[in-house]
Amino acid sequence: MSMENHGHHNHEGHHAHHDEHHHEEHWVTKYVFSMDHKVISRQFLITAVIMAVLAMIMSILFRLQLAWPGEKFAIINWMLGDKWGKDGILDPGMYMALVTIHGTVMVFMVLTGGLSGTFSNLLIPYQIGARDMASGFLNMLSYWFFFLSSVIMVSAFLIETGPASGGWTVYPPLSALPQAMEGSKLGMTLWLVSMSLFIVSSLLGGLNYIVTILNLRTKGMSMTRLPLTIWAFFVTAILGVLSFPVLLSAALLLIFDRSFGTSFYLSDIYIGGQALEQTGGSPILYQHLFWFLGHPEVYIIILPALGLTSEIISVNARKPIFGYRAMIGSIMAIGFLSFIVWGHHMYITGMNPFLGSVFVFTTLLIAIPSAVKAFNYITTLWKGNIRYTPAMLFAIGLVSTFISGGLTGIILADSALDIQVHDTYFVVAHFHIVMGVSAIFGMLAGVYHWYPKLFLRQMNKKLGYIHFTLTFISAYGVFYPMHFLGLAGVPRRYYDNTAFPMFDNLVDVNVLITLFAILGALAQVFFLFNFFYSMFRGPKSEQNPWGSNTLEWTTPMANIHGNWPGPLPEVHRWPYDYSKPGVEADYIMQTVPLAEGELDGGGH
């Protein structure tokens, strides 16, 4: 970035931080182009928090329009200017752009890059007992590609024709034809460039995570002694490495169709007063390629959240996670099945009905490992001694939303029922609860829980309690009523429903949703304040504040290179020996050798 300035800042950097370091580092390599997993983790987190706030503001803007169509809002004019918010009324094209960028940013920048980038980077080396990632350099590149991709995605708001506006799935031909709408012009090109960079970032990160987990585990850390967080990150990284290249190919073909006159996705089109030459392509091909990534993608989002939750629930219930091996099995089963269910997004594209049946079958199978996970979480709470940290609250919140959202998936997986609710608000409700809210809950739980490792301090618990309670209520408040909209036949991505008398009696529902959305957004102020305030003013954390077993809490409370000042710790047991009978303390760290006759892995 600002390499020219380094002489100027050089001095300060040395002074402010020399007490923490034996060898002095340039501030540029220390904070900007750092190869340290801890710094990269924080970079991902702070970028993701900023992107999440932007995407949330976008959602409030379009929620205002949906609740009070045609009303004038000064804030819309203030944020979008006269071009897209004339007199405070949202422009229909900008409405679609906001929906599109909200979705893309949340799915990719926040819940994929942000979630995996933050916690895989922070916890993989820490929890497996490694000094850093296998390749610090690739790791650094992974962040900077992510950063560039985020900047480009948002910068589309600054161009004349506005950002991409074909929905986050950007189906061609709509996204391929600049004649189709403003959002398919330069904005769409920026979207494709941004996503291509994002995929590069994700691949660099994912390969690094896999190699690190396989090769850099410390002595005694067998695969069956890994915390479930690491298992989740591991399977997630494999999913990403196998599926993101397919999205890249989809994006490249789309770039060809847009810019070089090919017809991969285009056939027999008449638009803007002329018949196009392209023939023989299929828009459905794009959907197959997109969802071949798109479906694993939802597990790329939710698995890390479930991994974090497993750890947090076990630590704070002071109990071993129930069914450790079954949890690993279900993570792997979910990962495998996620590759053979993509067709359930396409039941009504005219696909062969038999093929549809196959996808119904494979999709509903995923409910089995998911049910196992849910029941295992519930059983972990049973007869626990639950300590309510804000992290624990969000983890339990995740289990609640994961169940609620998962259940409505049964309707959508059933092709005969999908005919009716496909692309309605029922779908919006389903995936926001099961993927959006659950994954955000998992991410917030992770931030509260590992904040002492991220920033060496603790967050304020009371603010955390308020944050959780309001967020939980508003999350259900926003997305629960959307099921009813969907069952009433309201299509998603409509700027305005007033042209349809059949939806007139549902106006109240949209108002209620928007009020809850505003409440939910305000609730995040408690988090943002807590997050930034505690970074500088929070009480300093002790080394193992939650009484955890895992290795990250054996490192000193300082950000040092190589994580452990002395030799790497040696592991002697699985990570879930909480409240083990015969031992006074209610936790036994993984570094404690097995007593004579003691069985590992939950045997006793």
Add this chain to the structure above:
Amino acid sequence: MIKFLVYVAIILAVLAVGYLVRVFELAQSLKGKRSEEITEKDNHNMARVMLGLLIFLFGFTIWQLKEYGGKLLPEAASIHGVETDKLLDFNFAIIWIVFVLTQTLLFWFAYKYYGRNNNRASYFPHSNKLEMIWTVIPAIVLAVIIIFGLKTWNKITEPAAAESTIVQIYSKQFDWTARYAGKDNVLGESNYKLITASNELGMVADNKQGQDDIIVKNELHLPVNKEVEFKFNSRDVIHSAYFPHFRAQMNCVPGMTTMFHFTPTITTAEMRAKTGNDKFDYILLCNKICGNSHYNMQMTIIVETEAEYNKWLSEKKPFGAAAATAEAK
């Protein structure tokens, strides 16, 4: 309404700022202690919050069912729609049971087992029996769901009967056109390269089978109790023909033809009587994002008796005759 929103926003903002200041002060005064340790009192309080959230969740559910339950789509107006509605009810019955059961267990345990200082959690790392139970039971329930679902799906997607009426639904940004296959019940050829302002579907002028085709805009008329086979095409981008009252939907994809067939069972007049709404109309709407006016792409559907339908159709000029008059002019 708008004032109300502003008031709510202001009140919440004030509350938020107030809390922030208070917490800020508390944090300052507690600085000597430097602790965010969770006490038994915190645990107890948050356990009560957990119970409160369970009550909120169920209370909100019941309130919504009462408020919104009656605002959903009216009864299905097609043969297969009645069946999918039954299937939907069956699936929802299972979903409600599991929802109530699991959420109750989750939040009840969260409430009951809050941390006490003199307490110790039980060491219960796994149980093959329990894990077997919640693998096998969901598997059986899902098998039932899959079997019922696929039975219905197979019935819906069977090829249409040979005598069904053929209607093309043609989409473009941002309207619908319907083309009836006419007396021969075969749609005439069309080619997108022939599209002009007066030949919106790109009909091949001298194609024999196309002469009796009837092209209509604005209103789609369907005869009751007669199977209709729809063939969907799109001129520009993907649209989706969504018939919510008939529980039918199919994408319209440029470059290919998709199909769906159903039998309407309730006429518009009957449905008006049933819903007690004399302005009720069936509707076809676009359900796939297709551009800036996606939200306003609709066509009214009129289901009527066969006699009414035939009368309406006979008043329309077939393509051949319409083209001839246009030429004569």
